[in-house]
Amino acid sequence: MSNKFSISRRTFLITSAGVLGAAVVGTGAMNYLSTVDVRARIVIIGAGAAGVCMAARLMRKIEHPDITVIDPAERQYYQPGFTFIASGIFQPDEVWKPQQACMPKGVKWVKEAVVALDPERQKVSTSGGKTIEYDFLVLTPGLQLNWDKIEGVTSGSLEEVARVGNAHSIYHFEGAQRIWPAIQTLVEKGGRGIYTDTYTKHKCGGAPKKICMLTEHLARKKGTRDNLQLDYFCSEKALYDVPHYTPRLLQIYEERGINLTVRHKVKSIDIGKREVCFQPYVVGEDGSSTDLPDLVCERYDLLSFVPPQSAPDFVRQSGLSWQEGKLAKDAWVEVDKETLIHRRYPNIVSFGDVAGIPTSKTSSAVRKQLPVAQDNLLAIMQGKEPTAKYNGYACCPIVTDYDHVLLAEFDYNKQPDISFPFSLLDMSREQWTAMMLKRHFLKPMFFYGMIPGLM
DSSP, X not given: OHHHHHHHHHHHHHHHHHHHHHHHSOOOOOOTXXXXXXXXXXXXXXXXXXXXXXXXXXXXXXXXXXXXXXXXXXXXXXXXXXXXXXXXXXXXXXXXXXXXXXXXXXXXXXXXXXXXXXXXXXXXXXXXXXXXXXXXEEEOOOOEEOGGGSBTOOGGGHHHHHHHHOEEOTTSHHHHHHHHHHHHHHHHHOEEEEEEOOXXXXXXXXXXXXXXXXXXXXXXXXXXXXXXXXXXXXSSSSSOOOTTTHHHHHHHHHHTTOEEEOSEEEEEEETTXXXXXXXXXXXXXXXXXXXXXXXXXXXXXXXXXXXXXXSXXXXXXXXXXXXXSTTTTTTOBOBOTTTOBBSSOTTEEEOGGGBOOXXXXXXXXXXXXXXHHXXXXXXXXXXXXXXXXXXXXXXEEEEOSSSOEEXXXXXXXXXXXXXXXXXXXXTTSOBHHHHHIIIIXXXXXXXXXXXXXXX
């Protein structure tokens, strides 16, 4: 009897995700009735949500597909779920599936890392010594977590940093698991929790804010809030930069007694002292920033930190990154922000976290970029002008407590781009309906709708 119920429930969730997804976050549906007869070698670098979904779409749209996906990862993670692991809402095994189960049938999967990319000769070199040539390239490798940009931290020392220093990052799977018992201990025993973000563009910019607010709400639920001091140190000049949503987010922090400090970048972590040091800076009238001479060092009982992020090293070395401007420093790929086609190499399409475009790096943004990237790639493969355009849509479901979400939807101009039926509500404030979407529907939509290329 329980098995039947479980199957029915699973089927319900999948079906509901599709229906709700079409109504809530736009259809983005594939046109199954039309295919194109083009013959070319397509290489997709990266098998995250962007790469796998693109492969699935192209397998359906091209009559004689020749598609190679390059990525060594054995798992497909629903990364927005890491915050829910860190707050005890999801279990770790709920947020991933084997990559083999997600990979579209018919694609050639090279389970190796890319070590070099030559856009002039149109070839890719892999860690296993392979050289793979392409006619068209889909560049979706995601981004790189640069742990060593924080003094006292390396990618190999994260377990020690957590164990000795009680310093954690929810930006990797193991870190999200480690911080949950640490948060429970802080809530139970009291102390000071420091929460930070980072000074580079980074995926899911709302995540550090969410885990801070969830800690605060957990303490209220347990009746121990008075025993905690919670501080949020923001690397940017403001907590959030979308005017429609920022006032309420600031109000929440003030109402809940979360101390906010802006323009402070994490410089180092001393795990022995349990001390984090920040580089403060000021912003001039022309928008330029100047570091102040003295670091600000703070003791903590629990630290949540975010590593600086950039495009992968092979992207930087390939010459495909922006050559000037604020997107050049971290090597984000130089693509047209509307067509998602590379500005100097028209046989390359790039989107997702690696793309150098002025919007948030979220899975919702990827889902809106996908049909644009697909249609424009097929257009250039047929010698046509690319006409599909991406308006910069991104959605950041900012979880404000265990029951509510401030659902921030906006475009390139930071103007609200609210999806139906949420357009019927006041989305400048947190809503329990948005939490229902976040908690119960977005993950099934990801695995059963987005990853197979159905939406």
